[in-house]
Amino acid sequence: MVFARRISILFVTLLLAGLGGATLLRLAPGFSADERDLDSRLNAGSHEAFEAVRAGERNLGRFYLLYLSRLARGDLGTSRLFSRPVVELLRERLPLTMGTVLAGFAMAWTAGLALSAVSAMARNQALPFALGGFGSALLCVPSALMAVLFYRMDVPASAGVAAVIFPKVFFYSKRLFRASLAKPHVLTARAKGLGDVRVFIWHAVPPVAEELFSLAGVTLALGLSAAIPLEVILDLPGIGQLAWKAALGRDLSLLVSLTLLIGAFTLTANALADALAHATRGAGSNDDSR
Amino acid sequence: MTTAAKVAGVLLLVVTATSLAAGLLSPVSYETQFRESPNAPPCRQFPLGTDELGRDRLARLLYGSRVSLLLAPAAAGLSVALSALIGITAGYAGGWVERATMAAADLFVSLPWLFLLLTVRALLPLNVTPWASILITFLLLGVLSWAPGARVIRAGASALKRSEFALLARASGCPKPRLLWKHILPNLRPLMAAQFWIAIPVFILSEANLGMLGLGIAEPLPSWGGLLAELQDPGRVGGNPVLLAPAVLLTVFLSCLQFVFSKEDQ
Numbered sequence: 001m002v003f004a005r006r007i008s009i010l011f012v013t014l015l016l017a018g019l020g021g022a023t024l025l026r027l028a029p030g031f032s033a034d035e036r037d038l039d040s041r042l043n044a045g046s047h048e049a050f051e052a053v054r055a056g057e058r059n060l061g062r063f064y065l066l067y068l069s070r071l072a073r074g075d076l077g078t079s080r081l082f083s084r085p086v087v088e089l090l091r092e093r094l095p096l097t098m099g100t101v102l103a104g105f106a107m108a109w110t111a112g113l114a115l116s117a118v119s120a121m122a123r124n125q126a127l128p129f130a131l132g133g134f135g136s137a138l139l140c141v142p143s144a145l146m147a148v149l150f151y152r153m154d155v156p157a158s159a160g161v162a163a164v165i166f167p168k169v170f171f172y173s174k175r176l177f178r179a180s181l182a183k184p185h186v187l188t189a190r191a192k193g194l195g196d197v198r199v200f201i202w203h204a205v206p207p208v209a210e211e212l213f214s215l216a217g218v219t220l221a222l223g224l225s226a227a228i229p230l231e232v233i234l235d236l237p238g239i240g241q242l243a244w245k246a247a248l249g250r251d252l253s254l255l256v257s258l259t260l261l262i263g264a265f266t267l268t269a270n271a272l273a274d275a276l277a278h279a280t281r282g283a284g285s286n287d288d289s290r
Numbered sequence: 291m292t293t294a295a296k297v298a299g300v301l302l303l304v305v306t307a308t309s310l311a312a313g314l315l316s317p318v319s320y321e322t323q324f325r326e327s328p329n330a331p332p333c334r335q336f337p338l339g340t341d342e343l344g345r346d347r348l349a350r351l352l353y354g355s356r357v358s359l360l361l362a363p364a365a366a367g368l369s370v371a372l373s374a375l376i377g378i379t380a381g382y383a384g385g386w387v388e389r390a391t392m393a394a395a396d397l398f399v400s401l402p403w404l405f406l407l408l409t410v411r412a413l414l415p416l417n418v419t420p421w422a423s424i425l426i427t428f429l430l431l432g433v434l435s436w437a438p439g440a441r442v443i444r445a446g447a448s449a450l451k452r453s454e455f456a457l458l459a460r461a462s463g464c465p466k467p468r469l470l471w472k473h474i475l476p477n478l479r480p481l482m483a484a485q486f487w488i489a490i491p492v493f494i495l496s497e498a499n500l501g502m503l504g505l506g507i508a509e510p511l512p513s514w515g516g517l518l519a520e521l522q523d524p525g526r527v528g529g530n531p532v533l534l535a536p537a538v539l540l541t542v543f544l545s546c547l548q549f550v551f552s553k554e555d556q
Contacts, residue, residue: 009393012393013393013396013397016394016397017397017401136545136548136549137541137545139491139544139548140491140540140541140544140545140548141537141541142495142498142499142502142515142518142540143499144498144499144502144503144518144521145498145502145518145521145537145540145541148521148522148527152527152528217400218399218400221399221400221401221402221403222402222403224402224405225402225403225404225405226404228404228405228408228499228503229404229499229502229503232503232522233502233522243405243408244408244503246408246412247408247409247411247412247503247505248412248504248505250412251412252409252412252413255408255409255412256409258405258409259401259402259405259406259409262401262402262405263397263400263401263402263405266400266401266402267397267400270396270400
């Protein structure tokens with residue numbers, strides 16, 4: 001029931017986002033301009049036919065319906081800048097970006113969770129302080145600048161994505177783990193002689209799993225944003241670089257399609273994360289953590 | 291406040307004061323070109339050298355810091371005002387208004403921020419005057435980042451609406467606008483202040499990313515993002531480490547900001 005509700009909210013949100021995208025396209029300067037108007041080989045009848053099609057698209061409601069029907073057929077339009085179908089461009093570039101982002105996402109989460117667990121359980125404060133300093137330093141560097149540093153160090157772009165996501169995962173999960181480890185049921189488990197690792201895995205993690213799943217959805221969006229400057233500086237032909245080129249070339253059709261596609265992807269990921277969080281709620285509800 | 295946080299605070303003040311006094315400290319303007327000395331190395335006349343157009347890098351760094359340091363708080367102020375307006379309306383109205391507003395906020399938070407920023411930036415003219423580009427960047431950052439703050443403020447407003455003092459005020463016949471203005475809003479000020487301070491480093495970083503991608507503040511006006519754009523060709527940095535000066539200043543400033551405020555939070 002909850003999942004069905006989430007799916008319907010996702011669907012409505014995507015429809016609204018589509019309306020926003022169509023409105024942006026419709027209101028963009030030069031929307032009704034057509035280079036075929038300058039083609040002197042076409043006769044007056046052809047020009048009138050083109051004008052009739054454009055007149056139909058001037059009505060925002062009608063334009064949106066047309067836009068939606070094209071989207072439903074998988075037609076994202078044609079890029080003005082590259083003179084190629086947007087779907088074709090995405091098919092070429094999406095795997096590289098997704099590979100980079102997902103690899104970075106996995107690295108950041110593995111390192112972030114492991115180091116935050118170590119920091120939360122550490123009795124000596126030197127290591128948490130050093131890790132906190134490292135995380136804070138990463139938060140202070142723009143991803144574009146990080147790309148320059150990584151280029152110098154010959155490090156792959158996925159490490160750049162990981163560097164952007166890591167501080168969020170590390171600080172947030174450390175705070176959650178610390179709060180969870182201070183709960184009375186954890187103290188009781190410790191008092192009964194359970195080992196640190198066992199207490200952490202079975203008593204400290206389940207109550208915060210819901211929050212961690214929610215954070216996962218947000219950090220995916222963060223990783224996709226970080227891909228833009230990384231791909232631009234490192235000259236990687238992914239959709240981040242494509243978005244940048246589209247922005248500089250004012251190719252709104254391409255840019256809106258890209259944003260909608262990425263938005264749909266992150267919204268779906270968030271919905272999945274929320275569903276997982278909801279599923280794990282039962283695991284944490286039998287203690288006094290909530 | 292610890293000694294280290296005090297040092298960070300003093301550094302923040304020094305950078306801010308230096309950038310505000312750029313006109314007094316720098317003998318030349320950020321756009322003055324010394325055509326006979328392009329790409330000059332650091333020397334007595336140009337402590338940080340000159341760029342390829344012969345402009346004094348130190349002057350550009352000072353003026354650029356001023357632009358970035360004034361732009362970020364202004365954008366943060368706008369963002370918090372918008373977040374407060376939307377969050378308080380949603381939290382106080384409740385029902386479908388609250389649900390619709392939070393669905394919109396979820397959409398904004400879920401969308402990759404830089405994709406959204408690029409899309410809306412591309413909709414606006416790119417060949418604008420430097421001052422118009424400042425206004426565009428400032429408005430974009432402020433307007434597009436309302437969602438996270440609105441969620442927090444909505445939660446606060448919703449809790450305050452159900453609080454005992456609000457109930458008592460309503461029972462005593464206090465009109466809604468007065469209740470909002472005199473009782474709810476003052477209690478939300480600490481939340482709004484926290485959102486303001488959180489937004490400043492985010493906007494400084496966003497401006498830096500936009501500037502490095504060539505979509506920020508237009509030349510010849512300098513900003514931290516615009517100055518960092520010189521690093522787009524990473525091969526140049528090895529031969530001229532002075533190019534890293536804006537990056538170092540930006541990182542030090544943000545570290546100090548984070549250090550002061552994270553310690554304050556604790």
